Amino acid sequence: MQPHEPTSISEKRLAERVARGGITLPMLPEVPRRLVTAASSDTTDARSLAELIRRDSAVAGRLLRVANSAAFGGAVRIVSLQQAVARLGLDSVRRIALAIAVDAQVFRIPGFEATVRVQLDLALGAAWFAQEIARLRRLPVEEAFLAGLFHDLGRPAVIQAAVADGVPEWAVLELAERHHGEVGACIMSDWGLPPRLVAVARHHHHPESAGDAGGLCHLVTVADALAKATLLQGVDVPAGAVQRASAHGPPWLAEGAIAPEPLAELGLYADDLATLLGRADTVRALVRGA
Numbered sequence: 001m002q003p004h005e006p007t008s009i010s011e012k013r014l015a016e017r018v019a020r021g022g023i024t025l026p027m028l029p030e031v032p033r034r035l036v037t038a039a040s041s042d043t044t045d046a047r048s049l050a051e052l053i054r055r056d057s058a059v060a061g062r063l064l065r066v067a068n069s070a071a072f073g074g075a076v077r078i079v080s081l082q083q084a085v086a087r088l089g090l091d092s093v094r095r096i097a098l099a100i101a102v103d104a105q106v107f108r109i110p111g112f113e114a115t116v117r118v119q120l121d122l123a124l125g126a127a128w129f130a131q132e133i134a135r136l137r138r139l140p141v142e143e144a145f146l147a148g149l150f151h152d153l154g155r156p157a158v159i160q161a162a163v164a165d166g167v168p169e170w171a172v173l174e175l176a177e178r179h180h181g182e183v184g185a186c187i188m189s190d191w192g193l194p195p196r197l198v199a200v201a202r203h204h205h206h207p208e209s210a211g212d213a214g215g216l217c218h219l220v221t222v223a224d225a226l227a228k229a230t231l232l233q234g235v236d237v238p239a240g241a242v243q244r245a246s247a248h249g250p251p252w253l254a255e256g257a258i259a260p261e262p263l264a265e266l267g268l269y270a271d272d273l274a275t276l277l278g279r280a281d282t283v284r285a286l287v288r289g290a
């Protein structure tokens with residue numbers, strides 16, 4: 001039997017449900033939903049943002065930890081969200097809070113906690129690198145961050161649906177690999193995220209099909225590779241949690257972690273990647289603090 005063929009009646013049923021959009025999509029809780037809305041509004045100020053985040057004590061507490069982490073910390077310890085906004089900046093706080101809120105509240109899957117933990121850490125890392133690449137190339141920063149954060153959202157969603165449907169554990173990740181683009185796109189569309197971000201979720205493994213979101217797909221591919229290079233060193237990664245990457249990367253990057261095509265498309269050179277990787281401590285602080 002080929003490894004990608006459905007292996008049981010339940011897996012086949014799940015694959016069919018995925019194909020016709022029939023799986024239950026995770027809800028986006030209120031605070032992150034409003035943070036997504038706030039992300040596309042120019043009228044959000046520091047006070048209303050702090051007010052929104054304060055409604056969710058888990059998010060507020062972890063955001064303060066990030067603000068006080070070594071990578072962001074100043075001499076004075078931050079004790080309020082208003083101070084966090086002053087130190088990190090309004091846009092950074094909004095993005096970090098969104099990442100934390102999605103991470104904390106959307107996916108809890110018995111038996112796959114470690115796998116989903118790695119995936120969510122990588123999503124946050126990819127979001128941060130996507131934002132930094134966008135800064136470097138003078139592209140829209142907010143859009144890049146959200147594209148990095150959500151591009152693989154379908155993975156934990158498929159795992160959740162597969163586990164609930166009784167798919168055998170060894171087949172779950174293979175299913176997630178195959179269907180995460182389409183399922184992620186359905187979720188993001190359901191959450192009201194912009195069509196370009198939905199297109200990135202759907203096509204990020206095939207940027208040539210992404211139309212005008214192709215460049216954003218390349219950006220996310222590079223950001224994802226940098227996140228893996230930064231966050232997976234020395235980490236005991238559950239088997240199959242991370243897709244094997246291409247074997248053509250610069251040798252100083254984690255072995256084979258990045259392909260040349262997206263780098264060429266973005267006009268990124270080895271110097272640029274070295275600069276980005278030079279801030280790996282900030283990413284680790286963001287993820288570990290989060």
Ligand SMILES: [Fe+2]
Nearest residue numbers: 151152204205
């Ligand atoms: Fe993916």
